[in-house]
Amino acid sequence: MSLSTEFRAFRIHNDPSGYRGVLETIDTDALTRGEVLVKVAYSSVNYKDALAGTGKGKILRQYPLNGGIDAAGVVVASSDINIKEGDYVLCTGSSLSETLDGGFGEYIRLPSQWTIPLPTGLDLHESMIIGTAGFTAALALLQMEDNRQTPGLGALAVTGASGGVGMLAIDIFTRAGYDVHAISGKADHFDFLRSLGAKECIDRHKLVFNGKPMDSARFGGALDNVGGSMLAGLLPLIAPYGNVAICGNAGGIAFDSTVMPFIIRGVNLLGVATSATPRDIRDRVWQHLAGDWKPAHLDRILTQEVSLEQLPEVFERMLAGNSFGRTIVRIGKV
Structure with a gap:
């Protein structure tokens, strides 16, 4: 050139x-x-x-x-x-x-x-509203569905729901047919999150985990933007063979958990790494984002x-x- x-x-x-x-x-x-x-x-x-x-x-x-x-x-x-x-x-x-x-x-x-x-x-303007944030959310869903996630397993929790990834995840997951429960520490944003499709909004500050290795299943799966104690608390709440996709560490890079959700319920922990995503997977994600998963808001x-x-x-x-x-x-x- x-x-x-x-x-x-x-x-x-x-x-x-x-x-x-x-x-x-x-x-x-x-x-x-x-x-x-x-x-x-x-x-x-x-x-x-x-x-x-x-x-x-x-x-x-x-x-x-x-x-x-x-x-x-x-x-x-x-x-x-x-x-x-x-x-x-x-x-x-x-x-x-x-x-x-x-x-x-x-x-x-x-x-x-x-x-x-x-x-x-998609037009160029829309593609950048989606950007890495929306690509991350859609990549997480693709990996979850490749691992047998379905709406029938139950609602998907989205932590850090008031952030860019979280907002787009609510929209994308809803478009894909899932009920979404938004977890955020910003209760003043709950009406906005509901307008994006969240069926339920949960105040992070009022969410109390019992600390047990297993608890009653509450979510079919989750997208976790937080890590740390949030991730540890979510794992015992996931339904059998549900998936937790982790893409952030705002709450810390370490978490204290047990093997019980994995070996008793078959819960899967999936890492979402967007920067080096292989080309064939990128193409699949963007086709979804321009079609059946295109955010409505x-x-x-x-x-x-x-x-x-x-x-x-x-x-x-x-x-x-x-x-x-x-x-x-x-x-x-x-």
């Missing part, structure tokens, strides 16, 4: 001058490797982006890099015969803002293996649309726990 263009990007540095994320002008020749050059229309802001952009989390593995783990836009050049100029594409995770330049720039260069054609049923879940210039203030609010819903970033017109 010989196209060389100057463009704006939120670029993260860590050098003798210190750790910093700044909006600057670079050239497409400076972008990391990839067969596909994309003009970016939208990105999104995830907690991981806030950690990377402020240096409060060890996310990047090389510097400098453009931030942003999500991107959607139009192909302007490609050396892959299967991807054409003018194609609409998206990418989530896939080492963006870790070892590859991310979506917080007007251009991005993507490896073709991680370049997903925008599926029929994206307009509600999107609560903020910002520019590249506004990213630092968005990061600070997010890390302070003052964000709500999904934030997407307007990058450029395509």
Whole structure:
């Protein structure tokens, strides 16, 4: 690809001058490797982006890099015969803002293996409201259903339900035919969570686990964004052969449990790792997200649309726990 263009990007540095994320002008020749050059229309802001952009989390593995783990836009050049100029594409995770330049720039260069054609049923804007958060929720459900999860086993609990992953999980799981019980410490959000489809809302602060290795089955399965004592408390409440998909650690990386739910009820604990998801699984997830699992309330879940210039203030609010819903970033017109 010989196209060389100057463009704006939120670029993260860590050098003798210190750790910093700044909006600057670079050239497409400076972008990391990839067969596909994309003009970016939208990105999104995830907690991981806030950690990377402020240096409060060890996310990047090389510097400098453009931030942003999500991107959607139009192909302007490609050396892959299967991807054409003018194609609409998206990418989530896939080492963006870790070892590859991310979506917080007007251009991005993507490896073709991680370049997903925008599926029929989604536009670029919708794809970034979903972004990594919705992909995580849908990947969890795919893994659960591949492991025999069905609505007949009972309601799915969603912890951390007021976060981006949690909100999208409520919507996606409901679309897939499940009753969803939302667990959150933010009771003032319960009416909103019900509007997304939650059948029941449970105040995390009032949820008391009895500490026994086994308890009466309450949920058919769960998506846990929290970890720690929440995960330990959920496991004894899962119905026989139900699944608990774990995708977060807001409550801690360690949990104290027993083998009893696993060997008596056949409960399964499934890890959800979105960044390195194999391509064939990515394609399955995005087909669901554009079709039978497409969230019905994206307009509600999107609560903020910002520019590249506004990213630092968005990061600070997010890390302070003052964000709500999904934030997407307007990058450029395509």
